[in-house]
Amino acid sequence: MLSCSYSPSFHPVSFQSPSSLAIIRTEDVKALIQSKKRWQIDRPDEELVNQLAKDLKLSTMLTKILVARGITTSEQANAYLHMDESDLHDPFLLHDMQEAVDCIQHAIDTQQQITIFGDYDAGATRF
Numbered sequence: 001m002l003s004c005s006y007s008p009s010f011h012p013v014s015f016q017s018p019s020s021l022a023i024i025r026t027e028d029v030k031a032l033i034q035s036k037k038r039w040q041i042d043r044p045d046e047e048l049v050n051q052l053a054k055d056l057k058l059s060t061m062l063t064k065i066l067v068a069r070g071i072t073t074s075e076q077a078n079a080y081l082h083m084d085e086s087d088l089h090d091p092f093l094l095h096d097m098q099e100a101v102d103c104i105q106h107a108i109d110t111q112q113q114i115t116i117f118g119d120y121d122a123g124a125t126r127f
Contacts (some may be wrong), residue, residue: 042068044064048067048072050063052072052074056078063077066080
């Protein structure tokens with residue numbers, strides 16, 4: 001069983017599989033965060049943004065995000081914004097998902113504590 005305690009000067013970082021865990025120093029994390037590149041921000045077509053906002057009765061901020069993601073019609077926007085379960089991918093297509101489920105179920109069955117580590121863009125795995 002893998003166990004790791006938290007220290008403010010060290011951060012656990014997982015690589016490739018849940019069983020491989022590395023510890024890196026806080027200063028290394030800060031160096032990783034500081035970008036050495038300049039952000040290039042694409043500006044979506046304002047006419048398209050305004051038309052979608054009007055057609056869908058949405059804010060221009062939301063329609064800018066939709067257009068930036070390649071959504072250019074009201075139909076595409078409605079399909080994107082009003083998904084149901086059938087539109088989601090099967091989570092068991094992810095590598096080692098069954099192993100992860102089994103591990104979590106075992107922890108629940110034996111009343112072990114479960115710690116969840118995530119990254120900042122975990123919600124963006126759909127894209």
